[in-house]
Amino acid sequence: MAAANHSVAIALALLFLMPFAFVFLTALMSRQQALSTRYWPHPFVWSNFLHVSDIIPILHDGWNSTVYAALSSLGVVVSSVPVAYALARMRWRGRNIVFLLVLATLMLPDQVTSVPLYVIFVRFHWIGTLKPLIVPNFLGDAFSIFLLRQFFMTIPEELADAARVDGAGEFRILTRVIIPLAKPAIAAVALFQFLFAWNDFFYPLLYAGNNPKTVTLAVGLSQLLGNVNVHYGVLWNVLMAGSVLFMAPVLVIFFFAQRVFIEGVTLTGIKG
């Protein structure tokens, strides 16, 4: 029984790893090798990674993705932590209604707001900048508020009450009592937002995709695919090299912060 389980696990692991293997190996092949029946690159063509930047400005696009990911994570944390605190550990009338409102906005498909948001961003003269992607995140994010609120609820109420008896104000309780205890949840929220922004294709395509100055890596990579298809014929090696460059930072972050991710996912799924 145990042996059977183990072989199923090994088979599944191989299936999950196989796409990585094909993508990484192809990224190191010459054009002809990538089209041949070869599985192992010979010789290794490291210059494919440089070749990507002949077709799309990958460093420039990567910088835009980094700015979007870093600043939006900062914004989400700064704006969502106080809201979550007010929902979890302060007592006031209407609290549950506001919490339900937060959950309701999670249900709203992005498509509904996408057209009027475009009109707003045109009015603000934000099209052609990264502002449409960054600024709204400084005004609270429903998913992060939800996740943080769930975590704050697990912090014993007595801790905040004791600080209140000692005469601490709410701001002080938040910064001195709650935030130090909630570091894992805050890290999870920041990482989720960083990843979301790095991977995001929909919003950058809609609000920043038309201007070469504001193209992010996700949109740039889609243009790489489009360009290669239209102008170069099949260039699997370069396309896979682009893919690898795009996913590499995320994989590196994951291997260093795996625990944060897995605990964060569990928190959103279970405590709901």
Next chain:
Amino acid sequence: MLAEAGASDGPSRGRPVASRRASRRRRQLRHYGVVALFLSPWIIGLLVFTLYPTFASLYFSFTHYDLLSAPQWVGFSNYRFMLTDPNFWQSLRNTLWMVVFATPLQVAFAIGCAVVLTRVKRGVGIYRTIFFVPTMVPAVAATLGFVFILNPSGPIDRVLSLLRVPQPLWFQQPAWSKPGLLLLGLWGVGTTMIIFLAALLDVPKELYEAADIEGAGPWQRFRNVTLPMISPVIFFSLVIGVIYGFQYFTEGYIASGGDPSTLGSPQGSLLFYSIWLYQQGFQYFHMGYASAMAWVLFIIIMATTLVLVRSSRRWVHYQGGFL
């Protein structure tokens, strides 16, 4: 109810009742001031970037609007046009295919992977990492990778030819393009799997022991103990999966060539609802029609969620409460 009510009454004891009441009011006002301050960024965001756009798009959906001139009221004409727009129906059918086949299969596969992880004796951490890591790959990169490995002369079809199994053309063949995306979805099942893994580990051991005493086999244990115990999580993932499924966009966009000129190919089989909405709104600037499509999508999602919630009363077993 209020935190302040009994918290720091000490210093004010002994003062006249009226002034004590006044100071309590002041404290209460300050308390609500702090609440408002903490909520203020979210309230502004809700008004400017959520509520206003929601109602604006409802209004736009009854207009012709091309961004250049003011919106022109046209009544229900956008909604009527949908009924006769073949691309609308095709995009709806393609999207329903993903919701009906891909979402439940993903949930089932996630449960399967999680069950395997609970049974493995050694190296659980390594397997968990391997099963989870594909979720980390950005959708654009993952889809690009699958477009390569599923291309007709690519590695998967080469393996299939070695096994003497028919090799589909995947993303170049209308009948196989959506199944190709389904495989991509199964590959990225990690997040859902982690949630199920936590749920499986939460099932009380005594329940399994009780089942053993009554002589239940492995399948009966799974069917009568595990499934009911994890049914709230199944419900949660189905709802989330359906909500995201109806908004399916990025993978379809990339798998059909990543270029606005080829969107939906092959032969419209990857024209998903959100892709057609995007083309209408942001390529042809039919903002009114795109808004109407967005509202229809919203209503479809709400209705489906409601049906799921209704049905959940019959098959979801809550131990405590939901919230």
